[in-house]
Amino acid sequence: MNFKRHIPNLFTLGNLLCGSVAVVMALQSNHFVFWPLLIFTAALLDLFDGAVARALGVSGDFGKQLDSLADVISFGLAPSVIAYIMLEIELPVELASIKYIAFLNVMCAALRLAKFNISTNQTTDFHGMPSPPNGILWASLAMVYQLGSTGHLGNFDFTWSIVLPLVLLSSWLMVSPIRMFSFKMKGGFLNNKLQLFFLCALVFTGIVSLVLYSSLIPAIPMGIGVYLLFSVVYHIRLIRS
Numbered sequence: 097m098n099f100k101r102h103i104p105n106l107f108t109l110g111n112l113l114c115g116s117v118a119v120v121m122a123l124q125s126n127h128f129v130f131w132p133l134l135i136f137t138a139a140l141l142d143l144f145d146g147a148v149a150r151a152l153g154v155s156g157d158f159g160k161q162l163d164s165l166a167d168v169i170s171f172g173l174a175p176s177v178i179a180y181i182m183l184e185i186e187l188p189v190e191l192a193s194i195k196y197i198a199f200l201n202v203m204c205a206a207l208r209l210a211k212f213n214i215s216t217n218q219t220t221d222f223h224g225m226p227s228p229p230n231g232i233l234w235a236s237l238a239m240v241y242q243l244g245s246t247g248h249l250g251n252f253d254f255t256w257s258i259v260l261p262l263v264l265l266s267s268w269l270m271v272s273p274i275r276m277f278s279f280k281m282k283g284g285f286l287n288n289k290l291q292l293f294f295l296c297a298l299v300f301t302g303i304v305s306l307v308l309y310s311s312l313i314p315a316i317p318m319g320i321g322v323y324l325l326f327s328v329v330y331h332i333r334l335i336r337s
Contacts, residue, residue, distance in 0.1 A: 101154040107145035108162050114138035115170025115231075122177045128238035132178075135235035138170035139228045164209040171231030172205025178234045179263045182241060186256035197260065200267045205230060208270040221330070222276045225269040229320055233266060236316035249309050269324065275334055276327035290330060297322050 114134040121131035145163060149155040179198035187195055205227045212218060212226075241254045277290055298319050305315035 100152055101156075103152060104145045104149035104154060104159055105162055107141045107148060108159065108166050111138040111141040111145065111163075111170055112166035114141065115166065115174050118174045118235075119169070119177050122174070122181060128178075128242035132235035132238045135170060135174055135231050138166075138174075139232050142167065142170070142228050160213060164213055167209055167227045167231075168202065168206050171227035172202035172209075175205075175231055175234035175266070176200075176202040178238045179259060182238075182254070182259045183256055183263075186254075186259060191256075194256075194260065198263055201230070201234075201263055204267040204270045211271075220280070221278050224272045224274060225266070225276060225324070225327075227270060229323065230266055230270055233317055233320045236313060236320075237262070239313050240317060243309075243311065243313060249311070249314065274327060275331045276323075277330045290326060294323065294326050297326070 114137045118131045118134040118138070121134070122128075125131075142163070145159070146155075149159055176199045179201060180195050183195035183198055184192070208224055208227055211223070215223070217223075237254075240249065243249045244254045277294075279291055298315075301318045301322055302312055302315045305312055305318060308314075
């Protein structure tokens with residue numbers, strides 16, 4: 097038995113475990129404090145599994161399929177549960193059934209991952225938003241929601257009229273035709289201008305978050321928004337070139 101080829105899969109299974117526990121903890125308590133960190137951990141493990149597989153020279157179809165199965169849970173189902181809980185809390189009684197729209201997110205995540213697995217033209221960039229940023233977005237929104245509800249973000253009010261459009265937008269972005277840039281560096285400043293400008297924009301976003309809210313947590317969903325804006329610019333440039 098070649099144990100080396102299973103090492104990346106342990107990272108992937110860790111991703112799956114974190115996402116699964118996050119879902120259970122979310123359903124047991126709508127107090128968004130600890131369990132969103134599990135989704136961040138899942139995203140970190142998702143980043144490492146591919147890197148470890150390439151470093152060990154054991155990349156293969158099995159790991160690719162397992163990775164997608166884990167991502168559906170951690171970055172599709174978990175975000176849907178987060179949005180579902182927010183809508184359940186915020187929606188008026190007469191609109192309560194709308195909360196099930198939250199599960200559109202996991203459906204689009206599954207479609208996104210299935211398309212990615214059979215795609216041959218997403219090695220240098222992505223078609224639509226990858227699922228890990230979707231998970232990071234909703235985990236950070238859960239923490240922003242908690243901070244806002246306890247008054248730690250001033251007069252911030254996270255109502256259902258904000259959550260519902262975000263569900264629709266994030267779901268669509270995962271299956272959209274928009275080309276989104278990758279963070280892979282190619283060597284040399286001129287080849288990585290977009291990535292480097294984006295990193296500078298992230299630093300600026302963090303400073304703005306600290307000034308406005310005395311917290312870096314709001315900078316995370318703001319950073320995802322900045323990534324999407326940069327990707328739209330990237331997409332337009334590709335169309336015109």
